[in-house]
Amino acid sequence: MPEFKLVISDPTTGKAEQIELKGDQASRLIGYKIGDIIDGGLIGRPGVKLQIRGGSGRAGEPMRPDIPGARKGYFLLSGPPGYKPKEKGERRRRYVRGNTITDDVVQINLVIIEGSQASAQQS
Template identity: 40%
Template structure:
């Protein structure tokens, strides 16, 4: 019934891994809060430790760490999650945000690598070699003349 889209950010490589969890795997994340540390085995990343940094619910409202619970709340906020830069100093804006606990309404969960495992998240890019290679196909002759 509930499947989570998990985005795992790797601070070392500055890349993000996107994983879609099945119902059984998503049950392990249910009830966790922002800031909790989770073992990477849930996502199939053996040896990794991941920290939950945020997410969003089924309507796109962002999860906020300082709002307790699983439901949505309308808060008066000056800065932070769910707000753009405030043009007037001290202006408070009422925004709807989701609570800090992963629930059935949660659709996306954001995480970052706290402790890396033995196997790297990303293989080395072979794209640089492909860019330097000569073009092939019908347009190859016209590209070489230029």
Template identity: 45%
Template sequence: MAFKVVVSQKEVTHQIEVEDGKALNGLVIGDEFDGGIVGLDGYTLKVTGGADKNGFTMKKDVPGTRRIKSLLSGGIGYHPKSDGVKRRKTVRGNTIADDIVQVNTVVVSAGSKAIADILGVGDEEEEK
């Protein structure tokens, strides 16, 4: 299953398509992994969240890969319009599995080359 890995480095964000996402299976929100898995050699990335194939967000305090209906008063998955409002919403567990299609990450330690140089993002804009 293909993953979309969103890599955030300060105010810049890059999206990477990863065909073989089996190496990411089993990682939990908060885990760090080698960026070489997604093509960013020399980088260390930290999982901060994600979404499954139906758009349900991963929540750090829900263990496992399951989907549950949780009573939320705010935070990930629900943003109430006024104070004190609670709502039951469906959220995904904190572990990456085959159902996850987007994985959000942040850079913990950078490599020697910039992410834009590795991905070749700046080359397309210069050609136009």
């Protein structure tokens, strides 16, 4: 069974909340991609729309929105996420993962785009 740590950011307050999902709730998120908008009811936050902004895998490798699928490997990168060049034009091979959520993902970063955190906590 998958297990995820969700980091939910609220841009109106500037605060972030971390929750853990296990079992059936966590398995609902498998297959979503970076940029997808999900209903907060999937994770126990009704009335809120959330956008997936990124995440990381078991080995700490970041998810990249420009790599399709659930694959991971060494890719030539010229900028974030996953690599911050020290000089202009510098490129390096870094170990990163694709943009699709799988069982191997540990952390998923989400941003509230509609609704409020206060109304989600009252329910």
